[in-house]
Amino acid sequence: MIKVAVVGASGYTGAELLRLLACHPEVEVVSITSRKEKGRLLKDVFPSLALAYPDLHFEDPEPKTLARKADLVFCCVPHRAAMAIVPDLLAAGVKVVDFSADFRLKDPATYERWYETKHTAPELLDEAVYGLPEIWREEIMEAHLVAGPGCYPTSVILPLHPLLSQGLIEREVIIDSKSGVSGAGRAAKLPLIFAEVNEAFRAYGLPGHRHIPEMEQELSFAAGSEVRVSFVPHLLPITRGILSTIYVFPRPGVSGDHLREALKKAYQGEPFVSVLPPGELPDVAHVRGTNQCRLAVVPDERTARVVIISVIDNLVKGAAGQALQCMNLMCGLKETMGLVGPALYP
Known part of the structure; x- marks a missing residue:
């Protein structure tokens, strides 16, 4: 034990x-x-x-x-x-x-x-090893100190890392993320009480949220050169969950289908990351209580952009579940141990 x-x-x-x-x-x-x-x-x-x-x-x-x-x-x-x-x-x-x-x-x-x-x-x-197992698995297995990623960066780095490392997208990225209120912690804060959050929706952390340098560090490493992100977080009137909408420009000759296939190939066999087929969009309710990240790729031919949508549970894949995933690797256990339960529904 x-x-x-x-x-x-x-x-x-x-x-x-x-x-x-x-x-x-x-x-x-x-x-x-x-x-x-x-x-x-x-x-x-x-x-x-x-x-x-x-x-x-x-x-x-x-x-x-x-x-x-x-x-x-x-x-x-x-x-x-x-x-x-x-x-x-x-x-x-x-x-x-x-x-x-x-x-x-x-x-x-x-x-x-x-x-x-x-x-x-x-x-x-x-x-310290950055604790994103899908990217740094071998290093985590040998680590004594793992730095658990932030919840927003987890939802962003997982879809973007493979695309940047293969040179499939431009290095200017726009990220629009929404999180449940549990991401702000358990301490009593007036802006987070029920009457302030219920039936409300607002941006915060502007002009520069503290997760930006973490995202740029990991994405720049993937790209092999500097990556700059525009990141705006929002507070949703829900308890848990993050939905990140990411806007990217493919490199010339690269289509949205190419990006989807690149993500499918990158995460083939990964137990906690799934890429949805065309026409399906992820929902935070589908990952609540799980260590899952679900991704969708939607080409927008009119603007020549591709929209990537990523959902996680901020308390699980965005924090505790990912930490447990890292512990399993550090201790020589099966990576999925303790993490295979179904989502909480409804």
């Missing part, structure tokens, strides 16, 4: 991770931490998890204690907080999957510019 700990387990991603881990046949959750909820039983904070974890309680996130108990630690704390604890965990010989942005960006100056704080562990940036 793989012994795991979850640091920052009192948020939505921590709770979602524990939901998934409860069905994993090769994992034992040995510790959960939260300074705010220290001493409380998990079932009192999340009654939905009572049957799976009747006696588990929140502890302080002390690295030495966690290292004695766990083989691998999921770090579900915000940026800034992660880089304060991850170096000590790695030094103690524990593998780490980090959910924050602290180890996603290879250039510490870029991190400091976008996150407005000094990076205190820049020596780990080269070691």
Whole structure:
């Protein structure tokens, strides 16, 4: 059995991770931490998890204690907080999957510019592997530190990486993404209460959302030269799910059908990415609660553009499920273990 700990387990991603881990046949959750909820039983904070974890309680996130108990630690704390604890965990010989942005960006100056704080562990940036298994599977299998991608970047990089790496599209991309409110976290915030979100729909994070440098880093690597994206996120009045609409210009001689076939070939045999046939469009309801990403390619001959639509569950493929997928690879387990359940419907 793989012994795991979850640091920052009192948020939505921590709770979602524990939901998934409860069905994993090769994992034992040995510790959960939260300074705010220290001493409380998990079932009192999340009654939905009572049957799976009747006696588990929140502890302080002390690295030495966690290292004695766990083989691998999921770090579900915000940026800034992660880089304060991850170096000590790695030094103690524990593998780490980090959910924050602290180890996603290879250039510490870029991190400091976008996150407005000094990076205190820049020596780990080269070691960290970007946790998108469909792209970096071999590297994740050998990693001790995996930087979990952001939810929006996951929905964007999966469809664009193969196309840019093959030189099939131009390097100027427009991305229009919509997310459920759980993507903003569990903390009480006035703009996210029911009366403010219900029957509302708004853009936010303009003119530059913090996920932009992450997208541009990975897409530029794929293309072999600089890629610039125009990215606008929106808040949907739903709990979970991301739908990204991506506008690309194919290179001369490349059709929308070519792009669809390129994606099908790139993800042939991948358990969690599917490309829909012509005429079918993805829906966030079809991936709710799953680790799936569903893609559609729609040519627009009138404008010479191609529209790509991507949907994921922001809490699963966009966070906890992808982290679990990485853990399976890091620990030599079957990649799909604990992740093959059907979508939640209705």
